[in-house]
Amino acid sequence: TTFTCSGGHSCDFQTVFTCGASGHCNVICSGSDSCDGGVVFVGAEEEGDFFLECGGNGSCRRNVLVVCPQKGDCQVDCRGDNACTHEFTVVCPRVGACVCPALCNCRL
Numbered sequence: 514t515t516f517t518c519s520g521g522h523s524c525d526f527q528t529v530f531t532c533g534a535s536g537h538c539n540v541i542c543s544g545s546d547s548c549d550g551g552v553v554f555v556g557a558e559e560e561g562d563f564f565l566e567c568g569g570n571g572s573c574r575r576n577v578l579v580v581c582p583q584k585g586d587c588q589v590d591c592r593g594d595n596a597c598t599h600e601f602t603v604v605c606p607r608v609g610a611c612v613c614p615a616l617c618n619c620r621l
Contacts, residue, residue, distance in 0.1 A: 515539040518547040521569075529553045535582075536561045542572040545593070549574045557582040565589045567596040575599040581606045588612040 514532055518524035521544045528548065532538035535557045542548040547569050554577070556563030561582045567573035570593040577597065581587030586609045591597035602618045605611030613619035 515541065518542045518544060518572075520544045520547065522546050522549070524548045524552065525550055527551045529555065531555045532557045532561065532563065532582075535559050538563050540565045541568065542566065543568040544572065545569040546571040546574070548572055548577070551576045552578075554579045556580060556587060557585065560584040563587045567591045568593050570594045570596065572596045573601065575601075577601045579603045581611065582609075584608045586610040586612075589614060 516530050523544050524547055530540055538556055540554055554565055562585045563581050565579060572593050573596055581604055585606055587606050589603055591614045597614055603613045605619055
């Protein structure tokens with residue numbers, strides 16, 4: 514499953530992305546200021562991989578919560594300027610790799 518927010522300010526404000534029970538899930542936020550402000554990403558509940566890319570400037574910037582799958586690899590990649598910078602929390606998997614930017618609050 515892939516969710517894409519490509520326009521400026523798309524997927525903003527209290528948007529929730531849910532990836533289902535299992536499997537691979539990608540979220541791509543490529544527009545400037547997209548996925549910003551109270552956005553929640555929920556990876557597969559049980560097992561699977563989750564990948565979040567914040568490519569646009571100011572994307573995924575504030576009040577973002579990423580809940581990784583219980584088991585699997587979870588990766589957050591912030592490429593745009595000022596992306597993933599403020600109150601950004603990643604809840605890592607219990608089993609698997611958790612790749613998280615230095616600015617994140619990454620917790621098990």
